[in-house]
Amino acid sequence: MIVCQNLSKEYGDHKALQDLNLTLEAGDAFGFIGPNGAGKTTTIRILATLQEPSSGDAWVGGHSVTNEPDAVREVLGYMPDQFGLYEGMRSWEYLEFYAAAYRVPKKRWKGLVDEVLELTDLTVKKQSFVETLSTGMRQRLCLAKTLLHDPKVLILDEPASGLDPRARIELKLLLKELSRMGKTLLVSSHILPELADFCNKVGIIEAGRLLASGPVDSILAQASRNRFRLRIRVLQKAEEARQLIEGALEVEDFSEEGSGFTLSTSADLEKQADLLDKLVRDGFRPVEFSQLKTDLEQIFLEVTQGITQ
Ligand SMILES: Nc1ncnc2c1ncn2[C@@H]1O[C@H](COP(=O)(O)OP(=O)(O)O)[C@@H](O)[C@H]1O
Numbered sequence: 533m534i535v536c537q538n539l540s541k542e543y544g545d546h547k548a549l550q551d552l553n554l555t556l557e558a559g560d561a562f563g564f565i566g567p568n569g570a571g572k573t574t575t576i577r578i579l580a581t582l583q584e585p586s587s588g589d590a591w592v593g594g595h596s597v598t599n600e601p602d603a604v605r606e607v608l609g610y611m612p613d614q615f616g617l618y619e620g621m622r623s624w625e626y627l628e629f630y631a632a633a634y635r636v637p638k639k640r641w642k643g644l645v646d647e648v649l650e651l652t653d654l655t656v657k658k659q660s661f662v663e664t665l666s667t668g669m670r671q672r673l674c675l676a677k678t679l680l681h682d683p684k685v686l687i688l689d690e691p692a693s694g695l696d697p698r699a700r701i702e703l704k705l706l707l708k709e710l711s712r713m714g715k716t717l718l719v720s721s722h723i724l725p726e727l728a729d730f731c732n733k734v735g736i737i738e739a740g741r742l743l744a745s746g747p748v749d750s751i752l753a754q755a756s757r758n759r760f761r762l763r764i765r766v767l768q769k770a771e772e773a774r775q776l777i778e779g780a781l782e783v784e785d786f787s788e789e790g791s792g793f794t795l796s797t798s799a800d801l802e803k804q805a806d807l808l809d810k811l812v813r814d815g816f817r818p819v820e821f822s823q824l825k826t827d828l829e830q831i832f833l834e835v836t837q838g839i840t841q
């Protein structure tokens with residue numbers, strides 16, 4: 533449904549995007565993750581036909597963004613990272629305005645506006661002026677607008693930035709619902725946990741290069757191969773336990789909370805079992821010794837090198 537082939541973009545001699553290759557199937561929910569300046573917006577604007585690539589091409593719903601931009605726009609709903617709302621318009625007027633812009637026949641406006649307001653949980657705000665809406669509601673109204681032409685593909689650029697925790701949760705639920713409806717989603721974020729629970733695929737981009745991409749499970753497996761995230765908690769002699777652990781395993785990212793420790797190690801299972809054995813024998817009274825699932829945040833740290841531009 534979305535294909536990028538050697539997509540590159542240069543601004544002068546600055547390479548904002550280098551040979552990006554990506555394939556998303558219909559129904560995929562793709563998390564496009566990377567720090568600020570990584571090239572997310574550039575990629576998204578090229579997919580949304582607002583910018584031409586310097587080289588390479590991309591296809592949305594089978595249409596080339598460089599050769600058939602009009603056909604791309606018909607299948608695509610795009611929500612930019614920054615958007616303006618016209619003041620002095622009520623929510624329904626704002627949506628009808630865009631329904632007209634999308635050339636939806638006039639007799640369908642009312643039903644359609646009610647439908648997208650319902651979906652974005654804004655029915656009660658139908659008569660409100662857009663400037664009186666909270667940031668989260670404005671965001672949802674903008675999303676409602678992008679749904680008017682019933683696009684198969686939705687591309688949202690950092691939709692959760694600037695939202696408070698509750699608004700983020702509401703947005704996430706809405707995205708999950710859209711995904712259930714069969715839309716193909718590409719959602720960018722510089723914050724990982726935001727995307728982790730509704731995406732089936734993720735891509736990690738840094739300094740214009742896609743460093744890893746694929747199904748969440750396989751990325752998780754790939755990154756956690758030979759590395760473990762351990763959680764250990766003892767009831768006795770926490771400080772000594774810490775020294776023992778650090779002496780027994782090669783430890784990275786050690787963090788401590790009371791009598792509990794979280795750490796990363798490449799030590800094998802035998803070594804881990806030896807450590808647990810020793811903790812028991814030496815009277816530390818361990819109550820917790822478990823492998824944590826590597827999360828996306830951890831992978832992000834491992835895959836990216838912290839290059840900033
Ligand atoms: N219009 C532009 N002119 C020059 N440089 C740009 C322009 N747009 C983006 N860039 C640069 O390209 C890089 C990628 O930017 P962007 O795609 O906005 O990243 P992201 O959305 O991941 O934060 C950055 O280094 C940015 O400064």
Ligand SMILES: [Mg+2]
Nearest residue numbers: 572573574613
């Ligand atoms: Mg951006």
